[in-house]
Amino acid sequence: MAESSAAAVAAAGTAAPTVLDELLEITAQSLVRTEVAEHYEVIRELGRGKYGHVMLVTHRQRGTPMALKLLPKASTKLHTFLYEYCVALSLATHPAIIGMFGIAIESSQYYGFLYEPALHKDLISIIKPRDGIPEPAAKQCAKQLVSALEFIHSRGLVYRDVKPENVLLFDPECRRIKLTDFGLTRPKGTKLKLVAGVIPYTAPELSNTADAQGVPIDTSLDAWAFGVLLFCLLTGYFPWEQSLPDDPFFEDFMLWQETGLDEDLPRHWKRLTAEAALMLRSLLALDPAKRGPVGGALRYVDRPWRLEDGRGEEAAAKP
Template sequence: MDPNNGSVVDDMLQEMMEITAQNLITIEVDDHYKFIKQLGKGKYGQVTLVIHRQKGTPMALKLLPKTLTKRQNFLYEYCVALSLSSHPNIIGMFGIAFESTEHYGFLYEVALQKDLISIIKPTEGVPEAIAKVCTKQLVSALEFIHSRGLVYRDVKPENVLLFGPNCQRIKLTDFGLTRPKGTLLKLVSGVIPYTAPELSNTQNGEAVPIDFTLDAWAFGVLLFCLLTGFFPWEKTLSSDPFFDDFIVWQETGSEEQLAWHWKKLTSEAMDMLKNLMALNPLNRSPVSKALWYLDYPWRVDNWK
């Protein structure tokens, strides 16, 4: 079985979804779980800290309104997360999925230490040692996802949950955008810093087959944020002057026009990011290439 074969992955997930659908319980959430506080809210759902009324177990509850969520999409996100949850750097699942009158829902372990974005200081980032600890764990998680033939598609600090001080344990969460490698996708929302340029240029409606290189690009952007406290650009379009300067650097090797916050980085760190964020996805290095740079300094001032 080839883990890179998208059709095989689809078949496995389809079977999991069918079994989950057959065993989906119907409950009213308040009968079983006590709401404590909201942990996060997105366009299509919310995550809440709850306590199981009988067992007293704290849990994170993700609720997706039925008015905004297709049943198949809910089953897909839950089954992807469940299939990946054995990895130590991916959120653990309780194996509980249900529907209520108004919502679909599932439960996973709660991160009381918040997320990675909460410790990134604007204009500073995080200490280099913490950036490297995060790098090792994120590479491990992303490689595991890729080994299953899946592209995560949502690498960003908000989706990296903290389980301990100084990022000793971090875990990826939120698999609503994860799809099998080779899936044809169009750019469905606006261009953001994490959007790889090959997707940014599909605004006229054509679809492109997705690849692990999408995650490598977003991982490079995340590392830049950790090391500098800035996004490298707002949009991966040539109309963004910061991204346009990056294109010049990639194509000519000239660093003269790069924005000043790149000057915080050592030549090794810049080489790492240049490889992870190669403009041509065929030339982009896998996420594991970042491990090669761990023994080199990443920041010129070596702030610790």
């Protein structure tokens, strides 16, 4: 079922909403009703979030290690669970997106689905405060995330949840990473209202929206969040707490975006080379219509991104 379902959505392109509805209906009818302990042995917890938790399990008969995401039925609507599962299943063919086993279950207390386990945790676990991660690893991440996001966008979807916690590691050097967690993914053009507080990854067009009908989403939202993530990888901290004018760090950034002058570059951006600053200035354009696509980052992966004790300055200045 996993391969045929994924192929169906992949072929749909911009018809993703219709195909997802069909996949939701099929999955709801074929949901396996069982208790976890009947078929799986729980080894340990891999992660826990606001809406559920992930366990490392092995299949009792085959011994296959798997990650089992469990969402409490008491706080999760069946449609919400099925939607996340079906979106993940439809995208799982990409090498930088988490692989799925095509198994969705319902127990007395939980909804759950199984996917490949990532035993090296997630990207947030290796970001050092005020330091980030090694530049080669940051570039490995960038290349793989661009590929994954472009794949999602080609299917008529906007991921909407780019952050280090959703990037799973399969080795400590980030040679192999995978995007996970598709609960917020929506078809392009879906009208979205800001329902939670503004966080660093929130694009300004959502932070400042007063439109009761919501803003039609597009891939520029992912470009913004991707830019914030890259900044975190290179510096070890957020560029701002909120993408609002009353945040002093964001206010400084807005000035630099307006002038483009070196003397207006915010102080905590000065570890970045001129190329890295240009890359982020494009991904983080305040006007979504002028924001560069995620793939624009690939133009800069062969140039230095971070100044280390002044050693990168000369290289950064070369044409």
